[in-house]
Amino acid sequence: MSLWVDVLGREGHRITRSRRAVMEVLADAQAPLSPQMICERGRKRHPSLGLVTVYRTLDLFEDLGLVMRVHHGAGCHGYVLSSPGHRHVVLCDGCGRAEEFVGADDLDGLIDRVEGHTGYRIDGHLLQLAGLCPVCQA
Amino acid sequence: MSLWVDVLGREGHRITRSRRAVMEVLADAQAPLSPQMICERGRKRHPSLGLVTVYRTLDLFEDLGLVMRVHHGAGCHGYVLSSPGHRHVVLCDGCGRAEEFVGADDLDGLIDRVEGHTGYRIDGHLLQLAGLCPVCQA
DNA sequence: CCGTTTATTGAAAGACATTTTCACTAGTCT
């Protein structure tokens, strides 16, 4: 079974057609999708899927760390699938593709410095990279 | 004269009461403000200020690098003043205060690594830190 | 399997947020 099924089960949430549709749409997508777009695509799999349910599902999945919100220069967030835990994403300026990157986020040096300068105690961050994917560089 | 007046002049934009009001509101604020909030506060200085104009002004100022959009976990962006050029912000989880931090953003190591792993050519990033400001730590 | 229980769903309406239009206003430059 896929991971999200386990996670939902473990937390006492039901595995429904709607949730499955949303998950499958996100799994097939390479770029961040708006709730609207997720709903449209999801209806190909589960025609009665409602936009309200998409919003609720995304909220739940975000809480469970199954999905992450991606911020865009202008109109703001779409959603991409994310492995649970703390991840970051690179976005392609050309085609919109989104890709997770693992690897240490070695922000520790920077964070220490900012704590020193500002007196803040830093406990979280939002980091996204942007550029051109290998395909769009050609 | 303040910096923004020069920047607008240089680009052939007019210095208007509305723009002045928006700028002064942002200069007085310590936390990111929504367009709504900017409009309300701006009307104390220029009573006929319209919300539409606040939106237009923020778009223009953002293009000119005079203002930056701040992303928030949930409901998304407010605006803060920014010195022109590339800056970053720390947000206080307690009181909402926003503070720019200068100092090298030493993401170069991280960026090199991600370019190696993914094949992307990285040319931009979105980085915001969050935590508790000195006041809210007490 | 077949009911029972209850989390989940989706349509409709409501609340907000943002954009478009267009006649009017007020900066800027003679």
Add this chain to the structure above:
DNA sequence: AGACTAGTGAAAATGTCTTTCAATAAACGG
């Protein structure tokens, strides 16, 4: 001061997200 035009703001249109509530369908025990 007057002309020119970028900029403004009210109203309406459009979008986005939330709330409500009766109906549905997962999950579970018999």
